[in-house]
Amino acid sequence: MSDPVQIVKEAAVALLVAVAAFSGGYFTRALTYHPAPTRVQEKAVAKVEKAEDASASSATSAAVEQQEKVHVVYRTIAVATPAIVTPQVDHAYPLPDLAISVWNAAAAGDVSGLPSASGGAAAQPSAVPLSALLDAHTADIEQCRTEEVKYQQLWDWAEAQAKISAEAVK
Incomplete structure (x- = not known):
């Protein structure tokens, strides 16, 4: 299974590259002279805008649906945990301070608070x-999964917009 953090990083980099590429072209075109659009061009633009709106609406619906699925899964797990890990289990399996130190260091992204050895305190x-x-x-x-879904949906939307733009250029 892929690392969710790596997936998010790759999607973010790809999105930044796409934004930079599209915006660079936009600003270059914005500085050149363009005659008034013809009626045919206006219709073509309206068609592309309609396709973009439909794509955005579809992407939004899909994103909401996927995020809700993630929330349902993890709400189910959160509700089930107390029945699985009872107070008796908590008492029978105490976590060592070292485990908590490692957890906190990972959460903070800082290893300076880690103990030097696993023994002792x-x-x-x-x-x-x-x-x-x-x-x-x-x-x-x-x-993490919610953010993964958001980035994937954003990536899917960007790809759909690129296809619409490519079709409009043909």
């Missing part, structure tokens, strides 16, 4: 129960 049980860690992880992954 770092191996002591933490006050953070397993259920709290799972709740935080579920919320983080839900946010």
Whole structure:
């Protein structure tokens, strides 16, 4: 399975390249002289605008639907967690301080707070129960998947717009 963070990075880079390419061409064309459009050109522009509007409406509907699917999955997991990880499980499987330090360092993107060795105080049980860690992880992954869906939908929309523009040029 692909790394969601890598997918988001690749989509963001591709989108930036596409925006730069399209905007650079727009500003170049904007500085040149264009005679008044003919009736045929006006109809062609109206046709392209109608196709763009339909594409945008379809992309918006698909994005909302996909994001709702993500939320349903993770809401289901969040509701199921207390039944799976009971207070007895929390008590029987304490998380070591080291695990919490690693989690917090990963969340912050900063390794300076990591202990130097796994023994000693770092191996002591933490006050953070397993259920709290799972709740935080579920919320983080839900946010990641939601953003992944948003970026994919944005990418799909950009590709659809490119196709519409390419057809208009023919």
